[in-house]
Amino acid sequence: MIAxxxxxxxxxxxxxPLAIALSYAVFALPAAPAAPTAYIGLPIELALLVLAxxxxxxxxxxxxxxxATLAVGLLLLFKLVDLATRLxxxxxxNPALDAALPGFGWNVLSRALGPGVAALLLAAIALLFxxxxxxxxxxLRGLQDWPRPRxxxxxxxxxxxxxxxxxxxxxxxxxxxxxxxxxxxxLLLARVTETQRALxxxxxxxxxxxxxxxxxxxxxxxxxxAGKNVLFVFVESYGRTVFERPRYADTIGPRLAAFxxxxxxxxxxxxxxxxxxxxxxxxxxxxxxxxxxxxxVDNQARYEQLVASERVSLNRxxxxxxxxxxxxxxxxxxxxxxxxxxxxxxxxxxxxxxxxGRPFNWVTMPDQYTLAAxxxxxxxxxxxxxxxAEVALISSHAPWTPIPPLLDWSAVGDGQVFDAYADAGDPPxxxxxxxxxxxAQYRKAIDYxxxxxxxxxxxxxHEDLVLVILxxxxxxxxxxxxxxxRDVPVHLIAADADVLSAIDGWQWARGMRPGATTPVWxxxxxxxxxxxxxESGDRTAR
Numbered sequence: 001m002i003a004x005x006x007x008x009x010x011x012x013x014x015x016x017p018l019a020i021a022l023s024y025a026v027f028a029l030p031a032a033p034a035a036p037t038a039y040i041g042l043p044i045e046l047a048l049l050v051l052a053x054x055x056x057x058x059x060x061x062x063x064x065x066x067x068a069t070l071a072v073g074l075l076l077l078f079k080l081v082d083l084a085t086r087l088x089x090x091x092x093x094n095p096a097l098d099a100a101l102p103g104f105g106w107n108v109l110s111r112a113l114g115p116g117v118a119a120l121l122l123a124a125i126a127l128l129f130x131x132x133x134x135x136x137x138x139x140l141r142g143l144q145d146w147p148r149p150r151x152x153x154x155x156x157x158x159x160x161x162x163x164x165x166x167x168x169x170x171x172x173x174x175x176x177x178x179x180x181x182x183x184x185x186x187l188l189l190a191r192v193t194e195t196q197r198a199l200x201x202x203x204x205x206x207x208x209x210x211x212x213x214x215x216x217x218x219x220x221x222x223x224x225x226a227g228k229n230v231l232f233v234f235v236e237s238y239g240r241t242v243f244e245r246p247r248y249a250d251t252i253g254p255r256l257a258a259f260x261x262x263x264x265x266x267x268x269x270x271x272x273x274x275x276x277x278x279x280x281x282x283x284x285x286x287x288x289x290x291x292x293x294x295x296x297v298d299n300q301a302r303y304e305q306l307v308a309s310e311r312v313s314l315n316r317x318x319x320x321x322x323x324x325x326x327x328x329x330x331x332x333x334x335x336x337x338x339x340x341x342x343x344x345x346x347x348x349x350x351x352x353x354x355x356x357g358r359p360f361n362w363v364t365m366p367d368q369y370t371l372a373a374x375x376x377x378x379x380x381x382x383x384x385x386x387x388x389a390e391v392a393l394i395s396s397h398a399p400w401t402p403i404p405p406l407l408d409w410s411a412v413g414d415g416q417v418f419d420a421y422a423d424a425g426d427p428p429x430x431x432x433x434x435x436x437x438x439x440a441q442y443r444k445a446i447d448y449x450x451x452x453x454x455x456x457x458x459x460x461x462h463e464d465l466v467l468v469i470l471x472x473x474x475x476x477x478x479x480x481x482x483x484x485x486r487d488v489p490v491h492l493i494a495a496d497a498d499v500l501s502a503i504d505g506w507q508w509a510r511g512m513r514p515g516a517t518t519p520v521w522x523x524x525x526x527x528x529x530x531x532x533x534x535e536s537g538d539r540t541a542r
Contacts, residue, residue: 019139020050022132026076030083051159053140069137073129078188086477091280092191094198098300117429202301209295209309221321222534224498228464229379229387230318232291235449236284236397237442238471240274240487241480243513248443255447256512259454263493263512266461269500272491273508274520280486281476285338287488287523288390288472292342294527307341314527316343317535318388328353328374328391330364342390348377357415358422360395365415366404367395367449371456372412379460386464396449398476399428400441403448409459435478442479457493467493489514490526502533 027043049068056064078093085093110118222230242248263270278298279286289297289306292313297303319325325344329336332349339347353373355365370393378387395403404421411417431437453469471488474480491512494500506529509518521529 016139019136020046022136022139023049023072026072026079029076029079047159065137065140068140069133072136073133076129076132078191082191092194094191094299095195198299198301202305205295205302206305209305209311222318224496224502225466225534227386228466228494228496228499229389230323231374231387231389231391231465231467233391233393233453233467233469234284234288234472235446235453235469236392236394236472237475237479238396238446238449238488239277239280239474239480239484240489241474241484242443242446243489245480247439248446251443251447252450253513255450259450260511260513262454262458266458266495267463268457268461268493268495269497269510270491270493270512271500271503271506271508271510272489272512272514273506273518274487274514275470275490275523275526276520277471277473277486277488277523279472280474280480280484282473284392284472286473288342288392290523291470291526292390294524296522296524304338307338309341311341313342314530315388315390317531319343319345321535322385323388324378324383324385326378326387326389328370328389330355330370331392331394331397333364344390346378348373353377355415357418360402360404360418360422361399361428363394363397366418367393367452368404368406368409368455369412369415369418370394371452372409375456375460379465392472393449393452395452396442396445398442399432400438400445401425401428401431403441403444406448406451406455409455439479442475461495463495465495466499467491469493487520488523506533 023046024043027046049072052064053061053068082093085091085098242252260270275291277287278290278296283300286297286299286303289295289303292315293306293311294314295302295306295311297306315325324346325342326346326348327339327342327344328348329339330348330350330353332339332347333351336347336349350364353365353370354377355369355373357365357369360366370391374389374391378389402421402424404418404424407417425431426437431441453467457465457467468490470490473488474484474486477484492500492503492508507519509515
């Protein structure tokens with residue numbers, strides 16, 4: 001009588017191959033967007049995992065499966081977080097620097113989709129994640145249901161794959177392409193090294209902050225800026241890509257040319273350059289901190305150290321010289337204690353600008369209303385003290401839909417006139433299913449912001465108005481592509497020729513369109529160059 005081998009259970013026949021396939025997908029998943037060939041390789045970790053489950057003594061088998069499932073789950077979570085961070089802000093996730101990013105992400109998601117829809121989406125993702133782990137755990141248990149001969153053959157094959165993968169790691173790069181070994185330990189080791197480097201960097205940054213300056217120079221003035229209202233206007237996601245990618249430049253180029261003509265008709269001139277932002281795709285406050293501190297603030301940990309320091313902001317230097325300093329921040333929806341560092345006499349958050357209209361998804365109010373409120377509440381006050389304002393325009397913030405039309409300024413009122421446009425077009429949940437539509441909406445948003453600024457200067461401009469208009473950062477790589485720089489345009493606009501001539505040494509381009517050869521500065525260089533050009537008096541306190 002011939003003995004027959006027991007047939008594997010359903011868990012062994014279906015669950016085990018599925019668990020191996022899912023685990024392979026996790027081990028092979030790159031932590032950054034990559035070509036399809038990046039997902040092909042010999043997974044050393046998977047081979048070792050299967051080998052361990054197959055040969056582990058029964059008393060340890062359950063703990064081994066549980067540990068392996070948790071390890072695969074943590075690796076998947078790590079890679080997904082890393083991938084999301086790269087797509088959003090163009091770099092890998094760093095635990096030492098980015099602990100606050102999930103909270104910021106929830107803020108954007110909940111305001112774009114609504115808290116209920118956002119919570120349901122996250123719950124669905126969590127259930128999908130847990131379901132995946134359950135399938136892997138059950139499938140690994142199915143490996144032990146295989147007959148002994150099949151288990152022995154699988155163990156030998158797994159050991160062979162592990163050895164082959166290890167040999168590929170030692171081979172020259174040309175010899176192991178396109179079939180390379182997948183080694184996640186190197187990825188994890190690189191992240192540990194990056195975290196250690198970040199902690200050392202923060203210690204150096206803390207030392208630099210401790211050196212001051214501690215006080216503003218009360219004896220300084222700002223020369224040709226004396227008596228003028230000076231507005232530092234950050235345009236959300238206004239990056240160099242709108243000048244260099246035809247899909248954007250074909251619209252934005254003519255808009256900027258029209259901006260120049262309208263400025264000239266109103267008696268204004270402009271100079272334009274490039275600044276390299278410390279961030280991309282988000283975290284606009286890092287750009288604000290960098291510009292006004294003169295220090296490179298490229299992560300949340302540095303920002304928190306900055307706002308807890310005695311470093312003197314450019315805002316405070318204006319206040320010491322006699323300006324009334326204000327912040328116009330329509331995206332501030334809650335307490336903002338770190339704003340104390342900047343040195344404002346008044347902060348206008350979302351609840352302080354008098355907007356009675358409906359929000360535009362994440363965007364609390366259109367840019368035109370923000371500028372109208374600034375004009376009404378500060379610039380038209382007629383006080384003796386000039387105003388230095390830090391302004392954030394957010395209509396060009398993702399999700400870039402809907403975009404209102406530019407209205408007559410006399411019709412803006414309390415903002416209810418914009419209600420008719422708050423639901424115009426498709427919602428973000430529809431637009432964001434098509435990358436080309438996302439890019440088209442981004443182009444429209446930047447065009448709207450520039451048109452609004454041109455109209456504002458044309459309507460309210462006078463010889464005592466000076467604007468510094470700049471982008472806070474480039475948009476996310478989805479919009480720019482992977483090869484984009486972090487450069488953003490910056491424009492100095494004034495009616496007083498002495499203000500423009502004060503920056504002749506900067507070699508900025510005339511008009512609103514910086515060229516390919518226009519100098520590029522890091523954003524932290526702007527503060528001291530600005531002070532060198534305009535501030536007189538003792539400069540040792542910088």
